[in-house]
Amino acid sequence: xxxxxxxxxxxxxxxxxxxxxxxxxxxxxxxxxxxxxxxxxxxxxxxxxxxxxxxxxxxxxxxxxxxxxxxxxxxxxxxxxxxxxxxxxxxxxxxxxxxxxxxx
Amino acid sequence: xxxxxxxxxxxxxxxxxxxxxxxxxxxxxxxxxxxxxxxxxxxxxxxxxxxxxxxxxxxxxxxxxxxxxxxxxxxxxxxxxxxxxxxxxxxxxxxxxxxxxxxx
DNA sequence: CTTGACACCTAGCGACGCTATGTATAGTGT
DNA sequence: ACACTATACATAGCGTCGCTAGGTGTCAAG
Numbered sequence: 001x002x003x004x005x006x007x008x009x010x011x012x013x014x015x016x017x018x019x020x021x022x023x024x025x026x027x028x029x030x031x032x033x034x035x036x037x038x039x040x041x042x043x044x045x046x047x048x049x050x051x052x053x054x055x056x057x058x059x060x061x062x063x064x065x066x067x068x069x070x071x072x073x074x075x076x077x078x079x080x081x082x083x084x085x086x087x088x089x090x091x092x093x094x095x096x097x098x099x100x101x102x103x104x
Numbered sequence: 105x106x107x108x109x110x111x112x113x114x115x116x117x118x119x120x121x122x123x124x125x126x127x128x129x130x131x132x133x134x135x136x137x138x139x140x141x142x143x144x145x146x147x148x149x150x151x152x153x154x155x156x157x158x159x160x161x162x163x164x165x166x167x168x169x170x171x172x173x174x175x176x177x178x179x180x181x182x183x184x185x186x187x188x189x190x191x192x193x194x195x196x197x198x199x200x201x202x203x204x205x206x207x208x
Numbered sequence: 209c210t211t212g213a214c215a216c217c218t219a220g221c222g223a224c225g226c227t228a229t230g231t232a233t234a235g236t237g238t
Numbered sequence: 239a240c241a242c243t244a245t246a247c248a249t250a251g252c253g254t255c256g257c258t259a260g261g262t263g264t265c266a267a268g
Binding site for chain 1: 105106107108109110111112113116117120121123136139140141143144193195196198199200201202203204205206207208
């Protein structure tokens with residue numbers, strides 16, 4: 001997979017990964033890999049900044065969890081995050097449809 | 105359509121637009137708009153640099169045409185360009201499949 | 209004779225995925 | 239005991255590339 005193919009789509013993918021329940025950053029990375037069948041095997045330096053950005057935008061909220069002794073930051077969708085995800089799914093359908101119409 | 109959604113995909117779209125025959129830059133812009141049903145209404149400052157880049161990479165070749173009096177640069181796919189297009193169509197299918205698997 | 213479509217061009221900006229690097233803990237193997 | 243891997247977080251800086259904004263010039267219509 002070419003680098004930068006994700007550009008502009010990653011936020012939606014991360015939101016979708018958190019749609020079924022809260023998770024910490026590392027788990028988001030693994031879940032993206034799992035759901036995509038290995039296609040999205042993203043470095044931490046890609047995903048952590050996304051989580052920070054989405055939280056800064058109010059689409060995610062987080063809190064530290066030290067239940068297991070290991071410190072983890074657990075993220076969850078806010079209401080606005082869930083709404084943004086719906087918009088992004090719509091946008092994706094439009095975009096994908098347009099690309100396929102052009103590619104033929 | 106969000107800006108930058110195209111990032112990493114535009115080259116393939118331009119190649120696809122030229123797959124059915126040579127065209128000049130402005131016509132490529134119009135054809136992208138037409139095929140996409142208006143979704144891809146791209147400014148010239150986006151498309152012209154792409155054409156230059158693809159030509160520099162050997163995927164397109166061009167020559168000036170002044171048949172109508174108006175100067176136009178007409179682009180056509182090279183063999184390598186056509187082969188690149190095939191690869192990009194494959195990549196798109198993989199990418200789109202992975203995105204849809206994640207979005208659910 | 210101005211307006212708008214056609215047709216080309218490029219400098220510079222901004223966004224963002226990625227590389228590289230750093231820290232620290234838990235588990236596994238030898 | 240010691241090394242190594244996986245887990246888990248963080249961020250500075252780079253490179254790419256779509257876009258904005260500005261420029262040149264031709265042609266048709268009102």
